[in-house]
Amino acid sequence: MSNESCSACGRAAVAARVESSHYTSEGIVRYRCCPCGRRWVDMARFDTVAGVGAVPWSTAN
Numbered sequence: 001m002s003n004e005s006c007s008a009c010g011r012a013a014v015a016a017r018v019e020s021s022h023y024t025s026e027g028i029v030r031y032r033c034c035p036c037g038r039r040w041v042d043m044a045r046f047d048t049v050a051g052v053g054a055v056p057w058s059t060a061n
C-alpha cells in the first residue's frame with residue numbers, strides 16, 4: 001500500500017499532483033508530486049483498476 005500515501009509527509013496520494021501519466025501494457029503509471037516536494041511513481045494495474053465488466057481503457061477515451 002506504499003502508493004496510497006506519501007512516505008515523506010503522510011499525505012494521501014490524492015493530494016499529490018499527477019505530473020504525467022502513461023498507459024502501459026500492465027497498467028497506468030503516474031508520476032506524482034506531493035506538496036512536500038517528494039516525487040514517486042504510482043503504478044495502477046489494470047486488474048485492480050478496471051474491475052469486472054469495465055470498458056477497456058483503449059476504448060474508454
Ligand SMILES: [Zn+2]
Nearest residue numbers: 006009034036
Ligand atoms: Zn509528501
